Amino acid sequence: MKKAFSLTLALALAVSIVTACGSKEEGSSSNGKVKVEFFQYKSEAVATYDALIAKFEAANPGIDIVQTNVPESATVLKTRVAKGDVPDIISTGGDAQFADLALNDILADLTDYSVQSSVIEGYKTTLKLITGTDELYGVPFAANANGIIYNKGEFEALGLSVPTTKDEMDNVLAAIKAAGKVPFHLTFKDAWTALPAWNVFTASLQPADFYADRAAGSTTFAAAHKELMTQYLAFMQNGQPGDRFTDGYTEGNTAFAKGASVMYLQGVWSIPEILKANPEIKLGVFPYPVSNDKSKNLLVSGVDALFAISATSKHPEEAKKFIEFLIQTENAQQYTNEQKSFSAIEGVFQNEEYYSDLKPVFEEGRIADFPDHYINGMDLGIIVQELMQKKDIDAALKKMDEEYDKLANR
Incomplete structure (x- = not known):
């Protein structure tokens, strides 16, 4: 029914x-x-x-x-x-x-x-x-896919390799900052732009049956998501200094294309706009390495x-x-x-060179759907945007549970 x-x-x-x-x-x-x-x-x-x-x-x-x-x-x-x-x-x-x-x-x-x-x-x-x-x-x-878009020219100049584990990613972030450069250009003026990364952390680290259990009332966001939300929030602190709420999606595409950061946390749908702003940029995309267990590093x-x-x-x-x-x-x-x-x-392929780092992920089947597609009606973007402002994990998780219950019971 x-x-x-x-x-x-x-x-x-x-x-x-x-x-x-x-x-x-x-x-x-x-x-x-x-x-x-x-x-x-x-x-x-x-x-x-x-x-x-x-x-x-x-x-x-x-x-x-x-x-x-x-x-x-x-x-x-x-x-x-x-x-x-x-x-x-x-x-x-x-x-x-x-x-x-x-x-x-x-x-x-x-x-x-x-x-x-x-x-x-x-x-x-x-x-x-x-x-x-x-x-x-x-x-x-x-x-589409959520990966970390990176400037290949910058990686080459800094002597960096594409990270495949969390520890390797931490080393890449440290090396970029040590060189006086910005890892990520963040665009929180548009609330939804915090979600590409959130979707990956959630898909990779939440319990496998979370949505079924949440619907049954046997778990909550507060109970199941605190650790992954903590890791997500720490990861998102690697953005540009100063105000990260000035730029939105459009401004962020241009800023990254013009060299404002070495990497960009967006879906592949942003690539045509990045290339419009800078046709000469050499791009690559790799899966978020959120775990040292490579099997958990999924491409959303x-x-x-x-x-x-x-x-x-x-x-x-x-x-x-x-x-x-x-x-x-x-x-x-x-x-x-x-x-x-x-x-x-079937039979239609994406052959762009900047997707070459994603090929092993597709071949190994390390694919997950967007978690926010399964939370009908909840404005996750606003909740996560507020998390970026206040950095209050407990408040964000409480809000998710309140909104979920409100929508489920109406």
């Missing part, structure tokens, strides 16, 4: 029933073509999708694909769902919002959709874990982009035709190359 995770979406269902009964004509262009709205949340991918849409429309002249990309896309989508105005195709990440949409019957069941056979099995499993069902409400398309990698179809779309076949086009090897490879992402599609 499906459980409504979100009061907003529960109310949205009632509103959408009423709204859907209106007489508004949707899905047809003035030129007689079928109009399919493609709502996607990644601003950095607009140009790539524009090119793919043009290619699709040239081969399918009877279909108009209308790309929608807006600021605050999660809020906009929630508002539109509440009004019964659901886009035909929704591309979001494999996250809590996706679970909300799936578990409230907003999305079509795509379990038996033929294109699922082209998707790497692990990413389909991830979507099922996120929704807690055996059904697939989306087609995984692209994946999740579904960065998936394709879902509205359960009430008037043009599901045209929507499916576009999705089928996007996951064709040539087109999925174009997206992967331009977005510097990893692909969820």
Whole structure:
């Protein structure tokens, strides 16, 4: 039985029933073509999708694909769902919002959709874990990863090797500071930018069954996360001197690209923006070495982009035709190359040299999904941002438990 995770979406269902009964004509262009709205949340991918849409429309002249990309896309989508105005195709990440949409019957069941056979099995499993069902409400398309991005030129100049254990990482941090350089440029103006590192420490060091036990009420964040939070907080003290709340994500990408720090704690999605700011920078990415036990040093990698179809779309076949086009090897490879992402599609590979340090991790299967994808509705970014300000671990863990219980009981 499906459980409504979100009061907003529960109310949205009632509103959408009423709204859907209106007489508004949707899905047809003035030129007689079928109009399919493609709502996607990644601003950095607009140009790539524009090119793919043009290619699709040239081969399918009877279909108009209308790309929608807006600021605050999660809020906009929630508002539109509440009004019964659901886009035909929704591309979001494999996250809590996706679970909300799936578990409230907003999305079509795509379990038996033929294109699922082209998707790497692990990413389909991830979507099922996120929704807690055996059904697939989306087609995984692209994946991302949280690693430590580093300036290869700086590493070479300092005589540093990529660390693979916590002790080695501590030595790298010490060497960078001894040379008068900054290990990390931190960007806490945007609260969420503290989460890439938090996700890795949590995925690597928390008890394996933590989320199931927390849901059952047999553990708490305070009981299970204090040690890892202590280690995380200490690690995050290796940022630039002075105010670490002045810069946000955009400023941080540019600052790192221009040499403000030797390393950068961001997901690989930031690499295109870093390269825009400095096309000459030599980059690499390595997994966080949070433990001296290499088997615990995981790469957090999740579904960065998936394709879902509205359960009430008037043009599901045209929507499916576009999705089928996007996951064709040539087109999925174009997206992967331009977005510097990893692909969820079999036979599509990421061959950029700066990902070479991640190859052993993928080969050994040391992969974990984003922990914050399993904590629906809790604004972890704000809690962790406050932790960075006040450095009060007990208060942060208490807040996590309070917010978790509040959301679980509503």
